[in-house]
Amino acid sequence: MKTNIAVFFGGRSVEHEISVISALQAINAFDSDKYEVVPIYISKQGRWYTGPELLDLKNYKDLKALTHKATEVYMRPEYGDFNLYKAASGGFFSKGNQVVAELHAAVPVLHGTNVEDGIFQGVLETIGLPFAGCNTLSSANGMDKITMKMILRANGVPVVDYVWFTDKQWFSQRDALVEKIEKELGYPVIVKPANLGSSVGISKAADRDELLKAIDNAERFSQRIIVEKMVVKLKEINCSVLGEADECEASVCEEPVKTGDFLSYEDKYMGGSKSAKGMQASERRIPADLPSEVSERIRKMAKETFRVLSCHGVSRIDVMIDEADGSIYVNEINTIPGSLSFYLWEASGVKFPQLMDRLVALALKRKREADRKTFTYDQNIFALGGGVKGAKGGKK
Ligand SMILES: Nc1ncnc2c1ncn2[C@@H]1O[C@H](COP(=O)(O)OP(=O)(O)O)[C@@H](O)[C@H]1O
Ligand SMILES: [Mg+2]
Incomplete structure (x- = not known):
């Protein structure tokens, strides 16, 4: 039996388009012998769609036509219901609630506010569907540049x-x-x-x-x-980390090539042009040209960042080297990195399909481990007798 994986992408975020590119790359990387991939596109309005038309990048030129052609779907915010339902359309008497797919796990390939910051992860945690990547807490901590720096600083990870x-x-x-x-x-x-x-x-x-x-x-x-x-004599280096907070590995380092004062949207995703080929096309030096002790220090710092933020799955940690004095600072973590950082893992000996295998395996493992923790809410305090009155401050 194949594992049914929902790949979520798009979303109410300024990085909507980047997410579409990252997600189509990830969807293509899944081994089709093992997985049935269900693409779930979240529109800029926040509606969910699925269908084969979502798999062709060309179709995203006209979002209205695309969402019109695709099938609108939803999940119920109910723990344990892993069904993807077809949304009712065409008025009151139309048939809704048909199950489109029964999901086993989700891989969010979403970037930015509302989707990478724990808000979306909270939906998946509410449903209980195993999913790849950071949970609600670490997504939120990683996205907020202030909270992230507070946590890193408190744990001895250098930040500016x-x-x-x-x-x-x-x-x-x-x-x-x-x-x-x-x-x-x-x-x-x-x-x-x-x-x-x-x-x-x-x-x-x-x-x-x-x-x-x-x-x-x-x-x-x-x-x-x-x-x-501001780090004036700046050299930027990125490093990806894969695994769990307590057991993770770092990729080789890359140096993104910058033009102007800092990496702009175009530099980052369009390779300086409007070609829209995604992260792969943007110019980068892999591995970064660094003395081995410097890249080792950065890889260690990246893993430490991943650990203290309790991350999971694949993240990319961006550091800044101050070439004036050699100091290294963590600038930020991307808990769902562009293109899932597959190009860094390929350069580190992990092929893209293997990366997807690892992410799914990690998601299922976390779910099994969470299910083993003890919760006491299934005991009905009301049924125990005696305790209830006292708990409400009633008279003895
Ligand atoms: N403290 C800093 N000193 C020098 N350059 C910086 C500093 N912070 C950010 N930058 C530049 O701005 C870019 C974008 O900042 P970053 O914090 O990474 O935001 P984003 O989340 O938009 O990627 C960085 O890649 C870097 O080039
Ligand atoms: Mg950045």
């Missing part, structure tokens, strides 16, 4: 100095915050919304004027803002 605040604080105490930033960080700094990706809303500020503009810009995207000390 930063100041963070909310949009409301920015409106009410602008002067005090500017003073704090100038005192603690100085210039230049990098201003970021806490929870987006693909460099959206990020800008550099070399003086107070630019700082005000940069924060006003970042504030349009997020309620939480982080201002970081």
Whole structure:
């Protein structure tokens, strides 16, 4: 019997299109002798669709036509119901609730806010369907650039100095915050919304004027803002980690090639052009040209990041080398990396189909382990007698 895998992609995120590319790559990588892959596309409106038309990248040029042709589906938020249902369409008397597929596991290939940050993972955890990658907690911690840095710093993983605040604080105490930033960080700094990706809303500020503009810009995207000390002589290195928090391995390191001040959306995903070939096409040096002790340090740091954030599956950890003094800082973790970082694993001796095997096996293992933990809620306190009155503070 084949394992039925739902690959979720798209979603209400600025990285919607990137996710489509990553997901089609992943779907093609599954060994079709072992798996039945069910593509589930989440539209920009948040509706779910399945169907063979989702497998052709060309069809995404016209999203309206695509979702019209595909079959709208849903899952019930009920623990243990792993059925994918056809949504009722065409009015009151149409037939809904037909089971389209019975799923065994899910592989979310989703990037960005609402889908990589634990919000979507919470849906899967509610249903109890085994799924690949970080759980709700570690997804949320990994996505928020502020929370992530707090956790890393508290665990001795080096991160750049930063100041963070909310949009409301920015409106009410602008002067005090500017003073704090100038005192603690100085210039230049990098201003970021806490929870987006693909460099959206990020800008550099070399003086107070630019700082005000940069924060006003970042504030349009997020309620939480982080201002970081800028690494001026920057070399960026990425490293992927695969496994479980307590038992994981690091890939070879890559150096993404940058143009301009920092990697823009185009550099990252379009190879600097509009070719839309995905991460694979973007220019990168694999393995990165580094002294072996530096790449070893980075790989260790990547694994430590994965561990302290309690990650699972495949992540990519992006680090910054300050070439002025050789310091290395963790910049961020991507808990669902573009193209699932398959190109780093291929360069490390793990083929893409094997990567998908590993992700599914890890998902099933985590589920088995979770099921072994003891919960006590199946005991009915009301039926025990005696305890109920006292629990509600009633008279003895
Ligand atoms: N503290 C920093 N110093 C120098 N450059 C930075 C710093 N933080 C980010 N950058 C540059 O900005 C890019 C995007 O920032 P990052 O935090 O990775 O956001 P995203 O989630 O959008 O990828 C990085 O790849 C890097 O080039
Ligand atoms: Mg980044």
